[in-house]
Amino acid sequence: MEQDEFAMILTSAAIHDEWKRGRIVLDPFDESQLNPNSYNFRLGNTLRVYSGSPLDVKRENAFREIEIGPKGFVLEQHRLYLASTLEVMGSTHYAPTFAARSSVARLGLFINLSASLGDIGFIGQWTLQLFSIHRLRIYPGMKIGQIMWWTPKGDIELYDGKYQGSRGPQSTLIYRDFLAERTAV
Amino acid sequence: MIATGPTIEREVQAGRITISPFRREQIEPNSYAFRLGPELLVPRHRELDAAQGVDCDRVEIPTDGLCLEPGRLYLGSTAETIGSTDYAATLYARRSTATAGIWIQFSAPLGHTGAIIPWTLEVMVTQPTIIYGGMLIGKIAFWLPRGDVLPYGGKYASSTGVTPSKLSLELWSRTSSR
Numbered sequence: 334m335e336q337d338e339f340a341m342i343l344t345s346a347a348i349h350d351e352w353k354r355g356r357i358v359l360d361p362f363d364e365s366q367l368n369p370n371s372y373n374f375r376l377g378n379t380l381r382v383y384s385g386s387p388l389d390v391k392r393e394n395a396f397r398e399i400e401i402g403p404k405g406f407v408l409e410q411h412r413l414y415l416a417s418t419l420e421v422m423g424s425t426h427y428a429p430t431f432a433a434r435s436s437v438a439r440l441g442l443f444i445n446l447s448a449s450l451g452d453i454g455f456i457g458q459w460t461l462q463l464f465s466i467h468r469l470r471i472y473p474g475m476k477i478g479q480i481m482w483w484t485p486k487g488d489i490e491l492y493d494g495k496y497q498g499s500r501g502p503q504s505t506l507i508y509r510d511f512l513a514e515r516t517a518v
Numbered sequence: 519m520i521a522t523g524p525t526i527e528r529e530v531q532a533g534r535i536t537i538s539p540f541r542r543e544q545i546e547p548n549s550y551a552f553r554l555g556p557e558l559l560v561p562r563h564r565e566l567d568a569a570q571g572v573d574c575d576r577v578e579i580p581t582d583g584l585c586l587e588p589g590r591l592y593l594g595s596t597a598e599t600i601g602s603t604d605y606a607a608t609l610y611a612r613r614s615t616a617t618a619g620i621w622i623q624f625s626a627p628l629g630h631t632g633a634i635i636p637w638t639l640e641v642m643v644t645q646p647t648i649i650y651g652g653m654l655i656g657k658i659a660f661w662l663p664r665g666d667v668l669p670y671g672g673k674y675a676s677s678t679g680v681t682p683s684k685l686s687l688e689l690w691s692r693t694s695s696r
């Protein structure tokens with residue numbers, strides 16, 4: 334793709350081209366999921382909920398998993414469910430952001446909690462944070478969100494963090510930040 | 519265009535991006551990870567008025583953490599003073615924060631070019647959650663703008679810590695005519 338000085342967000346055609354060249358990973362890929370400047374991704378079939386209270390960001394928190402059957406699953410209102418994208422997604426060339434589809438937001442469902450920026454070089458199934466304002470029945474494989482790609486400025490150092498390659502909904506590993514600092518001091 | 523980690527580091531060295539204190543290990547592939555400042559402001563009343571100042575309790579986060587309750591707004595701030603006269607900024611929760619059920623802002627991610635401040639964060643939790651002062655909580659990205667830059671000179675330009683809404687300053691005529 335030709336880079337112009339002010340190239341910003343990738344268009345549908347650019348996403349498609351970069352996918353063909355292997356510079357953007359969207360797996361499985363379906364052309365019908367391309368939008369004018371994003372790609373619609375689907376919901377995987379597993380949910381994860383934390384089972385203890387309170388949560389403590391310094392510790393590992395217990396959880397249980399729920400399989401969403403073909404008839405769907407009703408999310409309780411005001412409760413956090415970790416889910417994942419069905420697709421493996423990422424890029425070593427572009428910075429990603431993701432958002433709910435507007436059709437999903439209009440049902441009162443958050444798919445992330447103010448965490449819409451990803452990292453260049455992360456490639457995996459993305460963990461979503463589902464939080465619904467109403468009780469809401471959701472279905473596996475539904476097109477739930479969209480991912481956008483942004484041109485970076487400068488040299489790239491690829492993501493090499495604690496979630497690389499993740500599959501399915503993954504709990505926070507934030508407690509590891511505290512362990513790392515204890516060893517660093 | 520979004521600044522990569524190496525670009526952020528170079529621009530900090532060149533003085534075009536301010537991050538203070540700056541720690542190289544907090545650079546991410548296309549953002550900088552910031553920490554939560556030591557105190558929170560908690561609105562004292564359950565009903566707020568957009569045309570009135572907000573009464574808040576100031577809470578120092580104890581060393582052994584503070585348990586936040588769901589359904590309440592807590593204002594926090596970045597521990598760092600951050601901003602740029604050359605780039606626009608956007609703020610996000612880290613994945614580790616969001617998957618712990620913590621929001622750090624409410625649909626207001628954009629920071630203006632020219633604002634160099636500790637950023638006030640809107641913190642909310644999905645379930646009771648213990649948090650700590652100084653924890654890595656969010657990340658800030660820098661975007662190269664197109665066009666002439668009109669630097670920010672708004673009502674939060676002189677913020678030095680957690681700062682509640684000053685929307686009432688825009689609505690004063692409404693209250694005074696009441």
